[in-house]
Amino acid sequence: MDLLRSLPIGLYLEQPVSWLHRIDSRVKLGWLLSFLLTPIAANPYWRLSLVGWLLLLTVLTRLPFRIWRRQVGLILLFSLLLFVLTAFAPDGITVPNQPRLPVEDLSFVQPTLADDPAVTAPSQPAPLPQPTDYRYVLFYQGIFRITRRSLELAIRVATLMFTLIYSTNLYLLTTAPEEITAGIDNLLHPLRRFNLPVTETVLTLTLSLRFIPLVLEEVQNLVRSVRTRAINWKKLGFRGTTQVWVMVAERLVDNLLVRAEQIASAMQVRGFTTPNQHQVQWHQFQLRLWDGVALVGIGLFWVARWIWGG
């Protein structure tokens, strides 16, 4: 299962147990949502501070550096790349600029100089002294131009990507999959009143979390089976290639369905009740002191967003 092991993002880390592991999964979900929602309509300073907070949080968990080094590195690199690209890309603002007087008119006023080509050619007016140090264009060198708008866009896109991927990753790193689903089950409890199948939905989610590695494994097996056959793709041509891949895809669906059936019978033997009753009792939800502190933290976080994040 090397495909799964080599994917460093979004895996649960069961040891060492940090204080972040111990916090109630519902409280952590609240924090995650706060990290995802507060950037909406916030200023760049708030967005940048979120990145800082997330990195600080990671350091404070005192998880070993080797665990998050690669994850943080990868996501930071991706965000930086996004930042640079967006900063240098045209900002998309076209300012229609029309001189108050037609250019020809100006040349007409001074007919004596009409022979001089330097004057007749429409030239840029010399930069005028500005009243403040505000400049729309922040950097202009050759073909590279960074404007206020492109810089803001770049910060927005890059920090949004970082907070989106990294906060989710941190949540998944410190929360067991069934802890998450049990938390969701607990939070969705009121919906039971409307006869919504909450437990069934959550159970499906839990099972699918277990299924992801199995699907990856199946895909990997098939890819290997194609590779070991040393197919001469050039000779096959477009049609042949398509046929091979359709065959492989069919096989994949087949195998997955067989697996699903096997798992279904295993569940039956292992004492599966009914979809809407099968609530596995493994996590007890009990808010402790630190959960309370973290909950108050969420409140303060939103207040701070309100005051400084504007």
Add this chain to the structure above:
Amino acid sequence: MPSAITIRDLNFHWSQETPILQACTLEVPRGEFWMLLGTNGSGKSTLLRILAGLLVPQSGEIEVLPPVGFVFQNPDHQLVMPTVGADVAFGLVEERLSYRQVRQRVEEALAAVNLWHLQRRPIYALSGGQKQRVAIAGAIARHSEVLLLDEPTALLDAESQLDLVVQVQQLVKSRGMTALWVTHRLDELDYCDGAFLLEAGHVVDQGEPARLKQRLMQKQVA
């Protein structure tokens, strides 16, 4: 001695022309570890699936002490929750236990298979032998009287294969469980109390594992 598994005149077929089990009769005494031997297609796995209630036979009588625990050949087909502890707890929903009782049962079951320290580990990060032990822990947590194992060592290397047999043997002795183990590896026979030899859908020999082993080895030589 009372028996934990009793099968009388069991018949099963997918189609009339190819019967899989024909007048199959066997009895496993309570608290013993028996093995079921046979060539490919002799109906071993089918028999086990009928015992587990996954297949319904056309005729015959079956008596198995409930609850029944089942361990599949490939543990990936049977572990359904994302982490070890939750998976063992999966089978306990039926009994409507309190949180504390569930916790205690799971810890006890995992301790019995020496995996207590891996409670929080995700399933995909386990080795094949560990996965099989988690599957067995699932059955122990339900306080299963009978444990059915369908070639549990087929996908394991030689070392973890013998580890698993020894562990099941010890579990049967210490917890008074009854186990029926399907295999085609003769070296596993040294650990069981008795064995059945299945051929073409019915039991052709049963009893002392040493004698059956001799018989099969002679057959292989001949």
